[in-house]
Amino acid sequence: MEKISLSWHLADSGVSILLEDISWERIFMRMVVRVLVPEGGAWRAEALDYYAVYRSGKARAQFAKKKLEDDRWELALNVSNNGENQCVPNGIYTIYACQGTDVLAECRTSVACAKQFASWNKAFPYMGGSYAYTISFFAKYDEASDWLPFRMNVRNLQTKGQRFPENVHPAVRIKRLLVKKYKDVGTKVRTFYEEACVRNAHHREKGTILLLTSQNDTLVNNLAPFYQRLLERKMDERFPILIYAKNTAGIPKAKVDWKPLAEALSKARYVFLDDHVPALDWIKLHKDTELIQLWHAGGGFKSTGYNRWGGVGGPRAQSCHRQYTYGIVNARQLAPIFAEAWGIDEAYVIPAGMPRMDSYLEPSYKEALVPKLYEQFPLCQGKKVILFAPTFRGTNNSTGHYPYEYIDLKALYEACGDEWVVLFKNHPWVRNPLELPEAYADKFLDVQSYPRIDDLFYITDLMITDYSSAIYEYSLQEKPMLFYAFDLEKYSFTRAFHRDYESTIPGKLCRSWEQVIAAIQDKDFEEEKVHQYVKDHFDFMDSHASDRIIDWFLLGELPEEFTERIRRRKEEMERLRRMDFTTRPIDK
């Protein structure tokens, strides 16, 4: 790789980059710097690029820049992804400002800022705190200036004991390591997978497709309609199709037989999944294999993946998400959100639509279904229907529940009058069923056993929810919503949101049950927000998402808009890798 040689002008450029503030927004570090450039010279503040450079002289990340007021600029860095689908690597970094190949200044800071470093430092604990990815800052002394050279220390860390070292014979240490190695499930599975990859190279050459889920025993969500469409288009005649659907959630790693999965993965040229597959956190896929994520959730608020990093349930530094060749979303506007969540570059997040919307948006499907729904739920005939569909509380499938003490069924019943009836549909992970009093049976109905919530949207006139991503599909009906977020702060601390909840929800926010009742009575739903939400969140409102995915990713017809974006991004990263900062004159 040919290096790009740089010209150094630190002493004579007259350019100063002075750090004033650092703040954090999830995984984004935002630095406010004053950029002082001599007037009338060759250097321009607008033309400056900012790089985080290792001590060894390698640039490992480029900051995104945004002009604020006067001579202030904001430099932003996603520390969980430096553009190479990995965190900014361990090391101590200097931040240089360059115009083209001219290095003009290093970022410096003041004593006042240095005093605040302790609170600006950031730790992202993960895997229950066994690991942490940390970013800390320090200043170096400089006799010649009151502005001190600024340094950023980045470390991925793992737990270390606190005792004095026990005196273990080296042979015993080797034995312990060997025992650990041969007991380690990951090692065994990886060994099997690596051998299978050699054995099954011909399957990959044939373009074998693997549809993979570790959250269910059958294909559901996006994979089921996608599979159906593959068959309809006779793709199975061209590409052998494998299916691996096994719910391994909550089962200890050692108790799962991973060989069938490893075997299937080794054969696959294309792997499609629609959720997190924990095994791919520790099995690195063969370079021939393309991993395409058809994420199951549209565009809710809940943080996921790296946009909840450092919180409970956040991912590892390297995870399944990092391996995506492409991630599929519904709209361009969602690409930055999902790129952040998956820790991959935005160029690889492609708005192609969700296969499960294909049938949902198919008029014939709706036409056939609605009469059946009224037949199944006669209570709804001739009435306006409220669908009460909140998300779960708790952390997972086994602890999921809903705190019913926060809803007043009597008040809701009274508010219904003759106009409304209510269907109650909990998140599938809610383990404590709602017990509806018999007295309310004429207006209330528990529809928990109905499998597809999307179907219920056809007959719903008002949805009451909280943080559920079900709003995504529902919004396409362009009907009103109420957001009953009685525990907004607590929920935001424990689950976190990837964007501001209050300003993004496509409906009225109710902080108390009284406000919900009042909104129903006053018909105050702030419905206008729904239209804007739909506009922002859907590039396609058709039934062809599966077709696009087949055409773009299997048949190689990805539109030029995206291929060009990917090409540009690859070039940028290539340039970053080639920049050679080792020639800094004062470096020893």
Place this chain on the structure above:
Amino acid sequence: MRQSKPKHIEWSAENAKFRAVVCDITWQDTIVTLLVKLEGIRDLPYDESIFTYLAVNRNGRLVFCFDKKRVGEHSYALSVNVSNIGEQQAVLNGTYCVLVAAGEEILSECDMTIELGRRLSDVSRIFPYNHYKNAFLTTFQVKDSDELIYFEMLVRNYKEAPLEFESNTDWNAKIRGVPDHARNDLRYNVRKDFKKLCKKHRAERAHTVLFLTTRGTELPAGLLAVREAMRRLDAQEHYTILTHAKAIEKIPNKEKNWSEILEILSRAGTIFVEDVIGNFQWLPLPEDARLIRLSGERFFWEWGGYRAWTLCGDYGPQSALRQYAHAITASEAAAEIDALELGLDAERMLPLGRADLDAYGQADARREIAERARENLSFSSEKRLLVFAPKARPDAFGEPCYPFEQIDFAALFAALGASGAVALCTDLPVPEAALPERYADRICVLPEAAARDLLCCADLFLTDYTAYVDEAAVLAVPTLFYAYDFEKYAVTQGLDFSFLAEAPGKICASFSEVVQAIEAGDFAKERQEAYVEKYLPLQDGKVSERIVRTVFDGLE
């Protein structure tokens, strides 16, 4: 604090008698303070003064108790030094909730305000050490629960970890790496040999004392003074006194002659040291040996030991410092700071004074030192002597430097008057251009260490952050601090800002202020007196004897 047989106590958040709300979190060095308000307790029949605040890990085990201080009605400041919760142990790795207890009854679990919940990241702390490769982390988080925003404290000691995907290559590298390591695993063999020797010399240890330094071939002043005191007190009748002084710190471990030092160490039951012995980081001493650290030269405000964690420390949660059975400190006030710095419990601190300053408290010894020091001066001893000992700063390469060319020596000599002379004590090369030729007969450049003895005959001391401030204070030599870069130096090199309030002399931000102070004779002597009273009140020339009597109880 950990109990070997813990008592089982039932507790459920549903049984809380009142709310205990953490409203704020603050840090002072490695001490974290939680401001807790008790809500809904007004009408309950509890005596708040007996409440204890327990840090309980997720296994349900009590790991430490917070120190509490009442700060208002139903409000308490709960603090803990995360680098030492007692028994020379940092807070153990774990995730802790904070319970309020009265005796064995648990009354509440701390939750937090929404406002605090929003800025938990700001009040969390990363304490890097070992050149930023390791870190001790204290973060705060919200416990997942339906009810309140319960408070949790996550504490972990960490080492660097790879960022790459987990792979089989890692394992193979680990295993392949060990045989190489095994061949060179000197520490294993040293520890093994040491254990054998310790067993062999067990009987000797009860009456063998070792004075140990690994920095040079001469014992530092404090160790010498204590050794002499032992001899004066005829301690050799009861104890074998050994001395080991060799500059081995910079010799690679494998090239050291281990057999000699291990033999001596294994025989010693009491070991006096003045500086940190690096090998004690990984070589635990036998349980019946006492390692006693004397207080030596230091710049009081410089962050060392565990206080340096706030910048980047040298020591992990277990270190050579934790092996001190006792640390002799200059005073009660210094003991508090030293305990924080050394990560030791207060009971291990012995405020007995600085033995190395004993000679300064004795007129004859002082005169002798002064006469010896004057021999190094190139000018007449009748001159008014200013000792100028500035601290080196790192330059752009990280190498030590000092801006001598910016010192206005002409103005300095003018202020000192015709009889004034300057001893510039520095190990740095002084550019010729910085020293005016016409004062050549009134200035001499000496090694930095010479400043210590020269203070015995000095009329004035000009410094910034050197270690001889205590000497000057004991000798009542007027001191000026030319701290033109104090803040910059403090935030990059690690100095406590209390220097500004407590430095024993006048602080000058510019050299013209230094000159003016000399001209006006304004040396802020009252600050020096206050400093001596607070931090050096025991320097009566008998510190070493006091140490011997205290350490070897009953020895006369």
